[in-house]
Amino acid sequence: MxxxxxxxxxxxxxxxxxxxxxxxxxxxxxxxxxxxxxxxxxxxxxxxxxxxxxxxxxxxxxxxxxxxxxxxxxxxxxxxxxxxxxxxxxRMNTILDIRIADRLVVVQPGVVYADLEKALAPHGFFFPPDPASGKVCTLGGNVATNAGGLRAAKYGVTKDYVMRLELVLPDGRTMRTGSQCMKSASGYDLARLFVGSEGTLGVITEITLKINPKPLAFRTGVGSFGSLKDAGQAVTDIMHSGIIPCVLELMDENTIRVLRERANADLPEAAALILVETDGYTEEEASFQMSKVMDKFRKNNATHIKKAASASEVEELWRIRKATGSTAAQLRTNHATEDVAVPMSRVPDLLTGIAAIVKDCDLPFVIFGHAGDGNLHPKIMYNGSDPDQQRRFDEAVGEIFKLTCSLGGTLTGEHGVGLAKASYMSLEHDAVALDLMRSFKKLLDPNNILNPGKMDLEA
Ligand SMILES: Cc1cc2nc3c(=O)[nH]c(=O)nc-3n(C[C@H](O)[C@H](O)[C@H](O)COP(=O)(O)OP(=O)(O)OC[C@H]3O[C@@H](n4cnc5c(N)ncnc54)[C@H](O)[C@@H]3O)c2cc1C
The missing domain is CATH 3.30.43.10 (Uridine Diphospho-n-acetylenolpyruvylglucosamine Reductase, domain 2)
Incomplete structure (x- = not known):
């Protein structure tokens, strides 16, 4: 420079x-x-x-x-x-305002997710998206990537909570867009355009977020299955049963094995495991929902069912779930966690399809993820210095994206496009939509200053 x-x-x-x-x-x-x-x-x-x-x-x-x-x-x-x-x-990390009466908070972009959680807890409120990286990631990053997390099945993702943004546009102009009212039907929803824009359209400098009253009662349970198909069907049935669990996570047999061998996890051997949390404002509400989940586990041939009986059992189940990505990553030098998502009814097809693709590429893999909102994380481990492994990895990832889009799905449920998925954008978006995205970029940033090279915006 x-x-x-x-x-x-x-x-x-x-x-x-x-x-x-x-x-x-x-x-x-x-x-x-x-x-x-x-x-x-x-x-x-x-x-x-x-x-x-x-x-x-x-x-x-x-x-x-x-x-x-x-x-x-x-x-x-x-x-x-x-x-x-x-x-x-x-360093722009101040919580500027907590307005419980208005159900909102105003924060600077560098506030860490967990710090907002801590500040809201005494008020009995929370900001639901809950990315697994919440202890370190920033709210600006969450808005810029439209982050989601374990509770998205019930509470949605970041975009569902963004009310107003202050931004600096690529040419230096400052803009506020959106509203601090619970409802607004005034003009184009420009704030939404910037959610998930990955720093390509503007720099987010202030965020107004909607917050929710925190549930008071929770139940946690697990079900093991003899096949991925049964587990996938159990997920679909639970989501059709009239309740919405706040967490519905799935692990395949490789994930279970890696966790048993390397993370000291006391899990039964199985082809798949589902971890569920229900919540509510009364104990009865949370229990009623868990009993519905257990019914669906049984109906889909669960081989082992367990409700967590104590706080320490609940804690251990979450420790195991949160250790999944980092434990599997130990298997090779390189790894990539994809986060494809499909409509809920296609989860069983996505699960079995991904399992067949990754088996063919003959590299270690695990499949886990937020099955409750159709968002799975196939994670493939490889040595990037070996050209053959790199080729097999690239081919498998391309096949997973093709399969996902053929099922009406999306390349990314929560991690964003960045560099990793830029070359696959045309699999998901039609030519007119892609052209419009590039036109927005050119209109706001004619000199291509802000975060160039991302999201296939330059073709
Ligand atoms: C262990 C682990 C677990 C994870 N779990 C989840 C998960 O459960 N759910 C999930 O969604 N993601 C998850 N992630 C991914 C990541 O944490 C999220 O994408 C998060 O939102 C990124 O926040 P960050 O502050 O680290 O942003 P960065 O990585 O620094 O930036 C991400 C993007 O946002 C842009 N950006 C950041 N701040 C601003 C700003 N103020 N204005 C404009 N653009 C900005 C950057 O340019 C970049 O394009 C995980 C990551 C790890 C390592």
């Missing part, structure tokens, strides 16, 4: 909020995915005005700007694919 640009950046944010040290550039060249590319500098802005000035400077000198939260993204969306400046929002 030219000296003149560095000096201008230091003028805007101050010396202590600027770095081009090699060690920082190496850290910023990664996110939670296997992608990496080194940026040239990074800044920690602390005001919206500073971000606006940075965007004006970037347009003047034509250098890329990559907004970044905690860098936990799994699609390479925060990678500086074309070099440039990382805009790390982590």
């Amino acid at each position: 030219e000296q003149i640009i560095k000096e201008a950046l230091i003028d805007i944010v101050g010396q202590t909020n600027f770095t081009d040290q090699l060690i920082d550039m190496i850290s910023y060249s990664y996110d939670g995915s296997d992608h990496n590319h080194r940026p040239e500098a990074a800044v920690w802005p602390v005001t919206t005005e500073q971000i606006s000035e940075i965007m004006i400077l970037a347009n003047k000198h034509c250098f890329p700007v990559i907004p970044r939260g905690a860098g936990t993204g799994l699609a390479g969306a925060a990678i500086a694919a074309k070099g440039g400046l990382v805009l790390d929002l982590c």
Whole structure:
């Protein structure tokens, strides 16, 4: 990066909020995915005005700007694919307002998900999306990727809670869009356009989020199955039974084996396992829902059924579920966690189809995920330095995306497109829709400054 640009950046944010040290550039060249590319500098802005000035400077000198939260993204969306400046929002981390009477909070983008949870707990409220990375990921990152999580089956994902955004547009203009009212039918829903835009259309500088009263009673249970087909059918039946569990997670036999062998998990051997949580505002409500779940387990030939009898049993089940991704990743040097999703009724087809594809590629794999909303995580482990393994991995991923789209599904239920899925966008989106996405990008960012190289927006 030219000296003149560095000096201008230091003028805007101050010396202590600027770095081009090699060690920082190496850290910023990664996110939670296997992608990496080194940026040239990074800044920690602390005001919206500073971000606006940075965007004006970037347009003047034509250098890329990559907004970044905690860098936990799994699609390479925060990678500086074309070099440039990382805009790390982590120092804009104030919870600006908690307005229980209005059922909303106003936060800066660098607030960590778990910190908002902690701040809301004494009020008996919560912000439901609950990504598994919640202890570290930021709310700005959640909005920019439309993050979801374990409770999405019942409570939806981030987009269902975004009421108003403040943004800095690529040309430096600041905009507020959306409303702090529970309802608004006024004009185009521009806020939604920016949810899931992965830092390609604007920098999110303030977020108003809807919050929910926290349920008071919970029940947890597991069912094991002799086949993936039975487990998939149990998921479909539960979702048709008139109740909506808040968590409905599925693990295949490889996941169960890896967890038994490497995470000391006391799980029965089975072809598949379903972990369910029900919730409500009374004990009866949560129990009633769990009894319906158990009925569907039995109807679909469950080989083993268990309701957690104590808080420590519940805790252990969640420990096991949350250890899944990192435990499986130990099997090879490289790994990729896909997050395809299909309409609920197609879950059994997706499960059996993915199992056949990954078996054929002859690499270690596990399949787990949020079956309650049709969102599965096939995770394939491979050694990227071996060209043959890399080829088999690439082919399997391509086949999984084709299968998913043929079932009316989507490439990504929650992790986003980033670099990882950019070349597959045309499998899911028709030519007119893709062209419109590229037109929005050109309209807002004619110099392609903000997070270039992502989401197949440049063709
Ligand atoms: C162990 C683990 C578990 C995970 N579990 C889940 C899960 O259950 N559900 C889920 O949805 N995801 C999950 N993820 C993925 C990741 O945590 C989410 O995508 C999260 O929303 C990213 O937040 P972040 O702050 O780390 O954003 P980053 O990774 O830093 O950035 C992600 C994208 O958002 C953009 N961005 C960030 N901040 C802003 C901003 N203020 N303005 C504009 N653009 C911005 C970036 O440019 C990038 O495109 C998991 C990741 C890991 C490592």
